[in-house]
Amino acid sequence: MPRLRHLKPLNTTIFETKSTMNIRSIEYLKAASRWQDGPKDGLPEIAVIGRSNVGKSSFINLLTGRKTAHVAKTPGKTQLIQYFLINHAFYLVDLPGYGYAKVGKETKKAWGPMVDAYMTKRETLCAVALLIDIRRSDSPLDLQMREWLAYHQILTCCIVTKGDKIAKGKRKPYLDAIKSAYGFEKLTVTSSLKKEGKSAVWKKIEAIL
Numbered sequence: 624m625p626r627l628r629h630l631k632p633l634n635t636t637i638f639e640t641k642s643t644m645n646i647r648s649i650e651y652l653k654a655a656s657r658w659q660d661g662p663k664d665g666l667p668e669i670a671v672i673g674r675s676n677v678g679k680s681s682f683i684n685l686l687t688g689r690k691t692a693h694v695a696k697t698p699g700k701t702q703l704i705q706y707f708l709i710n711h712a713f714y715l716v717d718l719p720g721y722g723y724a725k726v727g728k729e730t731k732k733a734w735g736p737m738v739d740a741y742m743t744k745r746e747t748l749c750a751v752a753l754l755i756d757i758r759r760s761d762s763p764l765d766l767q768m769r770e771w772l773a774y775h776q777i778l779t780c781c782i783v784t785k786g787d788k789i790a791k792g793k794r795k796p797y798l799d800a801i802k803s804a805y806g807f808e809k810l811t812v813t814s815s816l817k818k819e820g821k822s823a824v825w826k827k828i829e830a831i832l
């Protein structure tokens with residue numbers, strides 16, 4: 624069940640009713656290395672998770688319509704929990720990616736406990752956007768993450784990234800494969816490059832909040 628139930632409802636007047644959310648302000652609040660060091664204002668959080676290089680930071684930039692999060696040339700650079708305050712109402716949280724072979728052993732060891740603790744202990748976390756590359760329906764790490772989120776009953780939306788890599792008319796088998804591999808009924812396809820999927824994602828976020 625969604626863990627939002629214990630959260631206070633937001634003031635909905637700040638949102639447009641049907642179309643893309645009206646972004647009035649974005650603030651980069653902080654980067655934390657521990658879940659306890661996140662903001663303490665009780666506002667809800669939607670976390671973005673996925674393999675390193677899947678396009679998490681680009682996805683946040685797609686949603687906010689500007690260069691909010693840092694898109695690195697080298698994968699595995701972001702190793703902190705990064706908080707972006709949207710409309711003074713909720714946080715988009717950019718989490719470090721998993722599965723990048725070249726990060727040091729210590730970093731790899733630290734990733735699990737840090738993300739595990741953030742996801743399971745952070746009371747204000749209300750949903751996770753699990754990002755999956757449109758071309759990857761066979762990733763054991765993504766499957767593991769999906770299963771882990773389901774086990775902990777964390778509300779999870781599947782966001783397919785890099786949609787532009789496959790022509791629209793040829794996407795169906797890729798999307799069907801992702802649905803069946805990870806057990807999702809619905810997917811939202813995005814492309815940060817082509818600015819695709821922004822309003823569909825905002826609608827989901829509005830529904831969650």
Ligand SMILES: Nc1nc2c(ncn2[C@@H]2O[C@H](COP(=O)(O)OP(=O)(O)OP(=O)(O)O)[C@@H](O)[C@H]2O)c(=O)[nH]1
Binds near residue numbers: 701787
């Ligand atoms: N073609 C295409 N490339 C993309 C898209 N989104 C991201 N990229 C590229 O993929 C690379 C990784 O993007 P990031 O947004 O930094 O990925 P990330 O998941 O935040 O990576 P880490 O922070 O290292 O975990 C960059 O070179 C982006 O330009 C997309 O929709 N289409």
Ligand SMILES: [Mg+2]
Binds near residue numbers: 679680681693701717
């Ligand atoms: Mg990133």
